Amino acid sequence: MASTENNALLSVRDLVVEFETDQGVLRAVDGVSFDIHPGETLGLVGESGCGKTVTGLSMLGLVPSPPGRIASGSIMFDGSDLVSMDETGLREIRGSQISMIFQEPMTALNPVFRIGSQMRDVLQRHQKLTRRQAHSTAIEMLAKVGIPEPAGRVDDYPHQLSGGMRQRVMIAMALSCGPKLLVADEPTTALDVTTQAQVLEQVVRLQKEFGMAMILITHDLGVVAETCQQAVVMYCGRIVERSSIEALFASPRHPYTAGLLASIPRVTDERQEVLPVIPGMVPDLLHLPQGCAFAERCSRVRDRCRQKSPRLELLQSTQTSVACYEPNA
Amino acid sequence: MEVFQYVLRKLLAGIPLVLGVTLISFVLIVYFGPDKTYELLGKNPTADEIAEIRSQLGYDQPFVTRYMDYLREIVTLDFGSSESTDEKVSSILARTVPTSIALAIPGFVLGNLLGVVLALVAAYYRGFWVDKFIMGFAAVGMSISFLIAIIGFQILFSSSDGLDLLPVRGWDMSTPLQYIRYVTVPTLATVFVALGYNTRFYRAVIVEEMTRDHVRTARAFGVPPVQLFYRNILKNSMIPIVTRIMFSIPVIVISGSLLLESYFGIPGVGKVTYDAIVTGDQPILKAVVVLTAVLFVIAQLLADICYRVVDPRVSLK
Amino acid sequence: MSARAEVAVSVGAHGDSLWSKALRKFRRDRVGMWSLAVVLAYAVVALGVVLGLWAGDWADVSGPKWAPVSGEYWFGTNIIGQDIFARSLYSTRTAFEVGLVVALGATALGAVLGSTAGFFSGSWIDEVIIWLMGVLDSVPFILLVAAISYTLQGSPWAMHIAMIATFWIGTARLIRGEVIKLKSLEYVEAAHAIGVSRFMIIFRHILPNTFHILLVQATLSFVAAIKSEVILSFLGLGVKDGMSWGLMISESTFEVLAGFFNNFIAASVLMFGLVMAFNMFSDALQDALDPRTVK
Ligand SMILES: Nc1ncnc2c1ncn2[C@@H]1O[C@H](COP(=O)(O)OP(=O)(O)O)[C@@H](O)[C@H]1O
Ligand code: SF4
Ligand SMILES: [Mg+2]
Numbered sequence: 001m002a003s004t005e006n007n008a009l010l011s012v013r014d015l016v017v018e019f020e021t022d023q024g025v026l027r028a029v030d031g032v033s034f035d036i037h038p039g040e041t042l043g044l045v046g047e048s049g050c051g052k053t054v055t056g057l058s059m060l061g062l063v064p065s066p067p068g069r070i071a072s073g074s075i076m077f078d079g080s081d082l083v084s085m086d087e088t089g090l091r092e093i094r095g096s097q098i099s100m101i102f103q104e105p106m107t108a109l110n111p112v113f114r115i116g117s118q119m120r121d122v123l124q125r126h127q128k129l130t131r132r133q134a135h136s137t138a139i140e141m142l143a144k145v146g147i148p149e150p151a152g153r154v155d156d157y158p159h160q161l162s163g164g165m166r167q168r169v170m171i172a173m174a175l176s177c178g179p180k181l182l183v184a185d186e187p188t189t190a191l192d193v194t195t196q197a198q199v200l201e202q203v204v205r206l207q208k209e210f211g212m213a214m215i216l217i218t219h220d221l222g223v224v225a226e227t228c229q230q231a232v233v234m235y236c237g238r239i240v241e242r243s244s245i246e247a248l249f250a251s252p253r254h255p256y257t258a259g260l261l262a263s264i265p266r267v268t269d270e271r272q273e274v275l276p277v278i279p280g281m282v283p284d285l286l287h288l289p290q291g292c293a294f295a296e297r298c299s300r301v302r303d304r305c306r307q308k309s310p311r312l313e314l315l316q317s318t319q320t321s322v323a324c325y326e327p328n329a
Numbered sequence: 330m331e332v333f334q335y336v337l338r339k340l341l342a343g344i345p346l347v348l349g350v351t352l353i354s355f356v357l358i359v360y361f362g363p364d365k366t367y368e369l370l371g372k373n374p375t376a377d378e379i380a381e382i383r384s385q386l387g388y389d390q391p392f393v394t395r396y397m398d399y400l401r402e403i404v405t406l407d408f409g410s411s412e413s414t415d416e417k418v419s420s421i422l423a424r425t426v427p428t429s430i431a432l433a434i435p436g437f438v439l440g441n442l443l444g445v446v447l448a449l450v451a452a453y454y455r456g457f458w459v460d461k462f463i464m465g466f467a468a469v470g471m472s473i474s475f476l477i478a479i480i481g482f483q484i485l486f487s488s489s490d491g492l493d494l495l496p497v498r499g500w501d502m503s504t505p506l507q508y509i510r511y512v513t514v515p516t517l518a519t520v521f522v523a524l525g526y527n528t529r530f531y532r533a534v535i536v537e538e539m540t541r542d543h544v545r546t547a548r549a550f551g552v553p554p555v556q557l558f559y560r561n562i563l564k565n566s567m568i569p570i571v572t573r574i575m576f577s578i579p580v581i582v583i584s585g586s587l588l589l590e591s592y593f594g595i596p597g598v599g600k601v602t603y604d605a606i607v608t609g610d611q612p613i614l615k616a617v618v619v620l621t622a623v624l625f626v627i628a629q630l631l632a633d634i635c636y637r638v639v640d641p642r643v644s645l646k
Numbered sequence: 647m648s649a650r651a652e653v654a655v656s657v658g659a660h661g662d663s664l665w666s667k668a669l670r671k672f673r674r675d676r677v678g679m680w681s682l683a684v685v686l687a688y689a690v691v692a693l694g695v696v697l698g699l700w701a702g703d704w705a706d707v708s709g710p711k712w713a714p715v716s717g718e719y720w721f722g723t724n725i726i727g728q729d730i731f732a733r734s735l736y737s738t739r740t741a742f743e744v745g746l747v748v749a750l751g752a753t754a755l756g757a758v759l760g761s762t763a764g765f766f767s768g769s770w771i772d773e774v775i776i777w778l779m780g781v782l783d784s785v786p787f788i789l790l791v792a793a794i795s796y797t798l799q800g801s802p803w804a805m806h807i808a809m810i811a812t813f814w815i816g817t818a819r820l821i822r823g824e825v826i827k828l829k830s831l832e833y834v835e836a837a838h839a840i841g842v843s844r845f846m847i848i849f850r851h852i853l854p855n856t857f858h859i860l861l862v863q864a865t866l867s868f869v870a871a872i873k874s875e876v877i878l879s880f881l882g883l884g885v886k887d888g889m890s891w892g893l894m895i896s897e898s899t900f901e902v903l904a905g906f907f908n909n910f911i912a913a914s915v916l917m918f919g920l921v922m923a924f925n926m927f928s929d930a931l932q933d934a935l936d937p938r939t940v941k
């Protein structure tokens with residue numbers, strides 16, 4: 001929860017990220033705030049293009065620049081502000097204190113180096129290990145993420161492994177220096193369904209084992225329900241709802257969250273019902289409406305929704321924050 | 330063994346290409362080429378004399394027979410002697426190829442090296458004024474004719490209206506100093522023009538690599554810029570770079586820089602080729618065309634082997 | 647489906663959207679618009695020569711040797727007293743003639759052979775065209791010009807033909823790749839299914855969707871042709887009857903050593919202006935037509 005008493009590991013405040021485009025300045029992340037405590041998992045949810053990846057990249061100072069930049073806000077991590085930190089400082093943190101794994105395992109590894117070489121490189125840089133120590137640590141890590149015959153695989157090139165295996169390598173690499181925070185950007189989206197479950201399970205197990213905090217970026221609320229303690233729902237670069245998992249699933253406050261929840265398939269249902277989808281289209285970030293960005297798709301829309309966009313406000317009753325004039329009860 | 334088989338297969342696959350080149354050169358240079366009959370005859374030749382010369386030259390033979398003769402010469406690497414000087418073609422090449430290489434190497438190396446460096450700086454600052462300045466300079470290099478650059482540098486360094494430091498034309502490699510004196514102006518002109526194209530090409534390649542996912546991954550693991558450049562960008566850009574460099578080699582070795590050599594009167598292959606064009610000296614033209622094609626096949630082969638070295642995904646199958 | 651393929655589908659589906667968007671983008675490109683204006687100004691000069699409005703007297707010997715710049719001889723005169731200004735204007739016409747003939751010829755040939763190879767990719771037709779491209783690529787360009795010139799017995803068109811014979815290759819390679827991508831798309835397959843002939847499929851359904859590539863390639867060929875003309879004319883393999891920047895520069899090579907620069911400067915600066923403007927126009931065009939940046 002975004003509270004002022006702060007023993008949080010990471011605390012993001014009013015983060016704004018903008019991209020310079022041919023047609024003007026595009027605000028991909030607009031006033032995002034959240035906290036994560038050590039060992040906690042936060043789910044970052046929303047449709048494609050709503051700013052999840054850009055938010056995740058901001059945690060490592062990796063917003064592609066140009067055209068992008070963090071326009072304002074702060075990201076406090078372990079007592080220092082990552083937004084104002086210089087490149088050298090950030091490099092110390094990347095891969096050792098905060099790690100990130102990406103959506104696309106097929107292209108995320110360097111194709112022209114063996115995976116062992118890429119893993120050793122991280123370990124030798126951050127942990128000051130010798131080549132030999134780094135090599136055996138790399139093999140241990142590969143074993144931990146469930147790669148069979150790790151001593152042999154370590155000499156493979158990325159293209160010799162399947163997508164699922166490559167994502168495991170990424171996870172092994174990300175965890176190899178024992179980071180305090182893992183940003184996992186849709187780690188399973190690109191994999192086939194059975195591999196998805198295995199890889200996700202692996203991530204969650206290792207997270208517990210290593211005691212790290214995690215930001216799990218996904219567009220799948222089902223995954224969030226299984227793995228996270230808190231959730232942040234984003235729409236057009238803004239947070240529309242932020243709450244604990246229990247509260248979110250028991251009573252979603254924002255009409256958008258409610259719509260997302262209604263569209264999760266339920267395995268327990270006997271009959272195959274037609275899932276409701278949220279009607280309408282996501283507005284273009286360059287031409288956001290004046291009021292609530294969700295207004296065009298919202299069944300509860302009122303006049304004032306179109307005048308001024310609602311602020312994220314804490315509902316005292318449930319400790320849930322919602323940006324909506326007409327939240328569900 | 331695998332490599333050996335591969336080389337053999339590739340060389341065999343190059344045969345149709347070389348055959349194609351020989352066919353084109355035969356048709357254009359020999360079959361429809363200049364008719365030598367009257368050059369070899371005295372004044373007022375009789376019909377018999379004409380017929381005799383024509384049969385000596387093989388003009389009375391059918392197309393296929395003449396082409397086969399041509400091929401035979403190529404396969405046996407016997408290109409005969411120059412028609413204007415009677416020197417053996419092989420000895421002409423042995424004499425002129427080193428000169429062409431000595432002339433071309435400095436411009437080639439500097440043009441590519443500086444091209445990569447400028448491209449890198451431009452790519453690193455892409456979108457900023459440094460980038461715009463470098464790319465503007467490249468655009469100028471691309472828009473200036475090679476001939477104009479040659480004349481411009483000649484005026485600047487070799488004429489009494491300029492610095493008047495270096496020889497106007499000619500060639501001398503007897504001492505390193507003389508070599509530098511003669512090679513400077515051609516090299517500057519080459520580099521100036523080549524930089525335009527090279528910088529643009531290398532920048533595009535580097536920018537493409539810079540925006541790849543694995544570069545972002547490397548940055549997310551704290552890889553510092555210098556290492557990022559070597560391990561993630563340069564090594565991955567090697568395929569287009571190697572291709573560009575390999576395929577310039579045949580042109581340098583054989584036709585040399587025809588323009589530079591004929592402009593400055595430098596006795597390299599380019600000059601010999603140009604003179605042969607002007608006088609219609611067929612044995613030399615034949616040799617140059619065929620050797621260029623063979624070198625292209627070899628360049629392709631070397632490029633493939635380099636790809637295998639820099640990129641494990643490429644297999645020599 | 648890749649992003650490019652999607653863009654292509656949308657082009658196929660609603661024809662002019664790529665073009666109207668590209669036009670809008672191009673209009674906003676200041677450098678692009680300025681360079682287009684410069685190119686058009688040159689084109690007007692060339693057209694004026696064709697229509698006989700000016701520079702008809704380019705070959706007349708009207709003045710003294712090496713006259714300086716004056717009200718009568720704007721750029722001075724050359725070694726035999728011909729007006730350099732008139733010769734410069736006439737050469738602009740030659741540049742456009744060479745550029746346009748070669749650009750149109752090479753692009754058309756590249757489009758036809760490239761799309762044919764792409765459409766029949768994997769078959770012997772494709773193999774033959776690829777072989778031809780490899781062969782022509784391996785013949786040194788100047789030798790090819792010389793050889794074609796022999797064959798055509800010194801025809802003034804030998805240069806144009808030789809350029810077309812080599813410049814089409816780059817276009818054909820691009821078009822071949824694009825066509826291979828396009829032909830697996832739905833609307834092409836649909837055309838197949840309803841029995842449209844192969845010829846119609848290539849020329850009615852596929853080629854129009856590669857037009858943006860052809861346009862850019864044509865601008866590149868135009869520039870390459872003008873630049874090659876200078877070198878070939880200097881070597882005596884280029885423009886045969888008439889006047890061109892290349893011939894002016896060859897004339898000037900010994901003039902400059904004697905300290906007379908007018909011929910050299912006039913031809914160089916005019917040529918540089920056109921080539922630079924055309925290069926920048928071509929860049930702006932590529933930007934405007936790039937499916938990745940068209941929004
Ligand atoms: N490099 C970039 N240049 C311009 N715009 C970008 C760039 N990266 C992301 N964006 C914009 O930021 C928005 C959010 O993107 P992203 O965070 O990737 O969304 P997602 O929630 O799917 O991960 C998108 O609408 C996109 O247009
Ligand atoms: S603010 Fe209004 S339009 Fe927006 S979600 Fe709430 S009810 Fe709907
Ligand atoms: Mg994303």
